[in-house]
Amino acid sequence: MNAILTLNSGSSSIKFSVYDQADEPEELIDGEVENLGPAARLLLKSKPAQTIEIGAADHTAALSAILKAVKPLLAGRQVVGVGHRIVHGGVEFKDPTILTDGVLQRLAALVPLAPLHQPHNLAGVAAAKAAFPDAVQIGCFDTAFHNGHPWVNDTFALPRHFYDEGVRRYGFHGLSYDYITGKLQQDWPDLPKCKTVIAHLGNGASMCAVQEGKSVGSTMGFSALDGLPMGTRCGQLDPGVLLYLMDKGLSAPEITSILYRESGLKGLSGMTHDMRTLLKSDAPEARQAIDYYVFRIRRELGAMTAVLGGIDALVFCGGIGENAVEIRARVLEGMGYLGLSVDPQANARNETIIGRDKALVLVIPTDEERVIARAVNHLT
Incomplete structure (x- = not known):
């Protein structure tokens, strides 16, 4: 049986899930590390629920705790893909993308645009590659949902060459907006x-x-x-x-x-x-x-x-x-x-x-x- 792992690194927490691979992925394990800092804790929300006090933890330590907790719970399933929330995709990345070394280099260049998130997102990719070397690593971008804004909602009143250089309104939280929009279509068509x-x-x-x-x-x-x-x-x-x-x-x-x-x-x-x-x-x-x-x-x-x-x-x-x-x-x-x-x-x-x-x-x-x-x- 195959499984999919998702990692969603925020500014103060890291959410994660494991899904059975199916036409519509079925969630098996759900949890997060919250309160990153001096008193972080790992919450496993799937039954039976568990709370594991981690203590002082940054994003790197939290990712290690997540991977350590997840592996025994896979019950023989092979993780074939790891999906990562990447906050900034810039102008280039408009769709989910396989994270090759070249792609990761281009995403690292965007760190100054999202310093609270992008380094941790990319650190999660490195940790997941080490833990699941045979799995495909895929990036999903918070900026992608907003791609195609009307020009007036996309620009600043600066000299035009800055816009061409990428100084523009990208918008974020796109994965959340993508989900909500899909949910509205399903329940309130x-x-x-x-x-x-x-x-x-x-x-x-x-x-x-x-x-x-x-x-x-x-x-x-x-x-x-x-x-x-x-x-x-x-x-x-x-x-x-x-x-x-x-x-x-x-x-x-x-x-x-x-x-x-x-x-x-x-x-x-x-x-x-x-x-x-x-x-x-x-x-x-x-x-x-x-x-x-x-x-x-x-x-x-x-x-x-x-x-x-x-x-x-x-x-x-x-x-x-x-x-x-x-x-x-x-x-x-x-x-x-x-x-x-x-x-x-x-x-x-x-x-x-x-x-x-x-x-x-x-x-x-x-x-x-x-x-x-x-x-x-x-x-x-």
């Missing part, structure tokens, strides 16, 4: 033809305007910093702030660390990037961080609606979008002018449909790993 905004709210966060199954606008741009505030990333920022920091004598690595690792919910609260902790806190700084987070989601919801010329459906996904009842309620408060409302009881129960006014409001758990598994299945 009329919605993919409509004007839909998908809010992927997690430690990384963005929103996407989708029409007829295609991305026509995204809150993220050239890098995974733009748009919404995130766990440790700043979101939209006046570029004059960067000039100010440079004038203060901060180096590029110092500015990078501030923008990617010290900002967002963590920076505003002075406490943590974890929304669960912030929602439980009575500290005024925690409430202010949440207030700003909600404000920016509401602002970008208006922007994505303007891109679409209206809205027929809003979908929440991602760890915060799927679980944070208060955040969803606050985002939707007073949004009747867009035809959006929330049923408090349905919202509190995390039901799939939490609002049904002129526009539909849905909560749909995303499944990036299944998108990756399908791609591996197709290429092996």
Whole structure:
């Protein structure tokens, strides 16, 4: 029997799954390493569920723990393909791609565009090649779903040669948007033809305007910093702030660390990037961080609606979008002018449909790993 392994390295966690290879891959093992840092833990969510305390772990140590845990659970299955979430595919990579040495070199050149993700994505490829040397390694790109944006949503008002050099709005979280769009087509076949905004709210966060199954606008741009505030990333920022920091004598690595690792919910609260902790806190700084987070989601919801010329459906996904009842309620408060409302009881129960006014409001758990598994299945 053959199996497919998927690795999805995020900024603060690594999700993984093992699938039986079939026409529609069947998930056998599901888990993640969460809280990367001083107190990481490995969660095996498949029955029987297990929690393994790892302790201090970076992405490399977490990948080792995952591979060590997975191998005994394969039950004689041979891993024939490993699928990797690769955050940045640049202009070149528009489809799932076999990760040859040459491809990996070209992807490594994109590390400056996604320094919080791309190095860990590529480290996962190296670890998987060592653990499963006979398996095909396949990259699936977060930027691919947004390829083909209208030009006005793809460019910056800079001298044109920068666009030709690749300085453009790529958009991210494409695997999540791909899954949600497919799920809408399956369960609500009329919605993919409509004007839909998908809010992927997690430690990384963005929103996407989708029409007829295609991305026509995204809150993220050239890098995974733009748009919404995130766990440790700043979101939209006046570029004059960067000039100010440079004038203060901060180096590029110092500015990078501030923008990617010290900002967002963590920076505003002075406490943590974890929304669960912030929602439980009575500290005024925690409430202010949440207030700003909600404000920016509401602002970008208006922007994505303007891109679409209206809205027929809003979908929440991602760890915060799927679980944070208060955040969803606050985002939707007073949004009747867009035809959006929330049923408090349905919202509190995390039901799939939490609002049904002129526009539909849905909560749909995303499944990036299944998108990756399908791609591996197709290429092996």
